[in-house]
Amino acid sequence: MAILLIRQDGKTSQWLNAFKSQASQIECFDYNEPHPKETITMALVWKQPHGLFEQYKNLKCVASMGAGVDFIFEDPSFHQELLMTRVVDPLLITDMEEFVTAQVYAYMKGLYQYHSQQSLSLWQQNPYLRKKDITIGIMGMGVLGSATAKALSVQGFNVLGWSNSKKQIEGITTYEKVDLNLFLEKTNVLVCLLPLTPDTNGILNESLFSKLPRGAYLIHVARGPHLVGEDLIQSIDKGQMCGAAIDVFPTEPLDTKSPFWGHSKIHITPHCASISSPESVVAQIVVNYNRLTSHQPLLNQVDTLKGY
């Protein structure tokens, strides 16, 4: 029995080292190196090339290296008999809380605008917002969304949460699926932390933006295909949205020709809101691998019918 590491970008050495130092008894292979296919029972993947899973007849579980699993569902060689797990990791959670909080403050205090003024040697004080001036609405109240909502609420922000099924979280006003419009009309900083599913693909579009109060701001840290890019640009150019911080794109790296790069009100980061730390994540993969080997239920298993 062994684990196979598959990443399209080939960055597996840190992961292999983490296995070596934390669980040297477990056999691990990089899929680019020769390996005995029949020994593989678990695949640990991040944006894997499609079509590989069917080559492994004894494969039982596909584990994501991160919180998201959309790229596993997109692979036609993933089938319903395989188990799927995702990462729920304290570092991934605090990194996301900190990143979203940083983007909220950068927006409130106009820090991106001062950055552009610096390039013009322009000394100019601009109006800024205080906590009482904004309501942050978080779409997606899973592990990352709920933790981020709590972290912002503890700091004194007014926070709303929207999710498929209603969640009870102290200090947060929550809305369920059918109440999307009620949630949107009260939100002026919209944070997207939804899982990517057929239901949420393209959800950040012109119609949704038009339901937010005029001049709302978007912080998008979920998955590229949630957002219809042209709709965002049009909504910003019409003044319905005042700008956006975007960390995720349908194709990454973002094409150098994308109109997002040159837009003064769109602030781009390279999918860095919360990056899995191999040292931290490998510990839970080892636990799950041992559970798999001893036929116990896995931790952080994804409901492959629900899609998250």
Ligand code: GLV
């Ligand atoms: C990052 O995008 C993750 O899914 O962990």
